[in-house]
Amino acid sequence: MLVHICCSVDSHFFLQKLQHDYPDEKLTGFFYDPNIHPYSEYQLRLLDVQRSCNKLGIELLEGEYDYENWLQAVRGLEKEPEKGARCEVCFDKRFSVSAEKALTLGEKKITTTLLVSPLKSQEQLKRVGDEFYEKNGVEFIAVDYRSGGGTQDQSRVTKEEQLYRQDYCGCIFGLTMQREQQDRLMDEMFSPISNAILPASIEERIAMYTHRNRLEDENVNYRIVKQKFLNYREFNFKVTLGKKDVLDAYALSYSTLPKKRAQGRIEFDSQNIHYFNRDEIKFITLDYFNRENSTQYKSVKEMIYKPLEMEKELEFRAKINSTSYDLSPIIVLENIPDGKLTINLDSKTYEDVKEKLIII
Known part of the structure; x- marks a missing residue:
C-alpha cells in the first residue's frame, strides 16, 4: 500500500495504526507536498518524516517539489477558506500524482495521512479518493483514526516521539488567512539577504531538529521544550x-x-x-x-x-x-x-x- 504522507505529526500515528490493522501489507511512504511553502518549511517537514519512517521501518520516497505547477492548479482559489475548493484541488493534484506513483510501483491501494488531520475533511478526501479509484483502478483506503479517542492518542504519540508540530497546513494562502485572523506577523516568510538564522525561524528549527537527529544517533537523551520570548x-x-x-x-x-x-x-x-x-x-x-x-x-x-x-x-x-x-x-x-x-x-x-x- 502506498501511503501519501503530509507531515510526521499525522504520519507517525497513522502509520503505526496501519501497521497494526494491515499487518500483511508492505507500506511505502510517499512524501509529495508541493503545497508546502516556503521551501525551508518543506525541508523541515521532510526531515522529521524521514526520522519517523526510519523509526517505524518504513521505506520513504520523495515526490517532486513542483510548487509552480501547484500554484497554477489552485489559481483563482486563493481566497477559499480551509476545507474549501482550493483544498479539494490540492488533494486532487496530490492524489493524482500518488496514484501514478502507486501504478508505477505496482501497488493496488493508496491512502493518505491527511485523513487523520483535524484540519481536513474526511468526507472530502474520501470523495476525491473514490473518484481516483474509478479512474485509475487504485483503491483508496479511507480509514478513520480520528474517532474513538484517536485524536487524543495522536496527540500523545506526537508528544512522546517529540515530533515537529507545525501550526499551519503548509499552504501560503491558508497561512496568510490564519495569521490575519490571529493578528500575528507572518514571519515564516522572512528570509534575510544575509541568510542569518533569525530567532524562532524555520531555519533555526531545521538546525535544532538536525542536531536532535545526531543526538539520537549517539544515544544522547534530550527533551524539546517551549519558551516564551521577545x-x-x-x-x-x-x-x-x-x-x-x-x-x-x-x-x-x-x-x-x-x-x-x-x-x-x-x-x-x-x-x-x-x-x-x-x-x-x-x-x-x-x-x-x-x-x-x-x-x-x-x-x-x-x-x-x-x-x-x-x-x-x-x-x-x-x-x-x-x-x-x-x-x-x-x-x-x-x-x-x-x-x-x-x-x-x-x-x-x-x-x-x-x-x-x-x-x-
Missing part, C-alpha cells in the same frame, strides 16, 4: 546624510523606532558611543565594533551580508547599554558624520514562542 524582525532600514547621501549602515538586532523615522544630529560622544539628539539613538564606528567583537569587517556592507551571530550581537548590545532590555537603535557606520541625519527604521518586537533542545 522576538524581532527588521523590515527596512536606511540612514541618509543631508537630503540624498545614503550611508552604508547596519542596525543591531532589537533596534526600534516608535515612529519609524527620526531626524537630527549627533550631539556628543562618550567612550566610543555617539549619541543622537532624539529617540535614544546611538552610533558606533565599524572599527569600534571590530575591536569589541574580534571581527575583521572591511566595510559595513560586508557586515550587512555576513552579520555576527545573533547571540553574540545581543551580548554586544547588552554591553553597550548595560542591560538586556534596551530597544534603542544602535547603528554601525564606517565614519561618524557631521550633519543632519535622517533615520528610517521599520522594525517590530513581539511576544513569541520557540522550541529549545535540552540535553538531559
Whole structure:
C-alpha cells in the first residue's frame, strides 16, 4: 500500500495504526507536498518524516517539489477558506500524482495521512479518493483514526516521539488567512539577504531538529521544550546624510523606532558611543565594533551580508547599554558624520514562542 504522507505529526500515528490493522501489507511512504511553502518549511517537514519512517521501518520516497505547477492548479482559489475548493484541488493534484506513483510501483491501494488531520475533511478526501479509484483502478483506503479517542492518542504519540508540530497546513494562502485572523506577523516568510538564522525561524528549527537527529544517533537523551520570548524582525532600514547621501549602515538586532523615522544630529560622544539628539539613538564606528567583537569587517556592507551571530550581537548590545532590555537603535557606520541625519527604521518586537533542545 502506498501511503501519501503530509507531515510526521499525522504520519507517525497513522502509520503505526496501519501497521497494526494491515499487518500483511508492505507500506511505502510517499512524501509529495508541493503545497508546502516556503521551501525551508518543506525541508523541515521532510526531515522529521524521514526520522519517523526510519523509526517505524518504513521505506520513504520523495515526490517532486513542483510548487509552480501547484500554484497554477489552485489559481483563482486563493481566497477559499480551509476545507474549501482550493483544498479539494490540492488533494486532487496530490492524489493524482500518488496514484501514478502507486501504478508505477505496482501497488493496488493508496491512502493518505491527511485523513487523520483535524484540519481536513474526511468526507472530502474520501470523495476525491473514490473518484481516483474509478479512474485509475487504485483503491483508496479511507480509514478513520480520528474517532474513538484517536485524536487524543495522536496527540500523545506526537508528544512522546517529540515530533515537529507545525501550526499551519503548509499552504501560503491558508497561512496568510490564519495569521490575519490571529493578528500575528507572518514571519515564516522572512528570509534575510544575509541568510542569518533569525530567532524562532524555520531555519533555526531545521538546525535544532538536525542536531536532535545526531543526538539520537549517539544515544544522547534530550527533551524539546517551549519558551516564551521577545522576538524581532527588521523590515527596512536606511540612514541618509543631508537630503540624498545614503550611508552604508547596519542596525543591531532589537533596534526600534516608535515612529519609524527620526531626524537630527549627533550631539556628543562618550567612550566610543555617539549619541543622537532624539529617540535614544546611538552610533558606533565599524572599527569600534571590530575591536569589541574580534571581527575583521572591511566595510559595513560586508557586515550587512555576513552579520555576527545573533547571540553574540545581543551580548554586544547588552554591553553597550548595560542591560538586556534596551530597544534603542544602535547603528554601525564606517565614519561618524557631521550633519543632519535622517533615520528610517521599520522594525517590530513581539511576544513569541520557540522550541529549545535540552540535553538531559
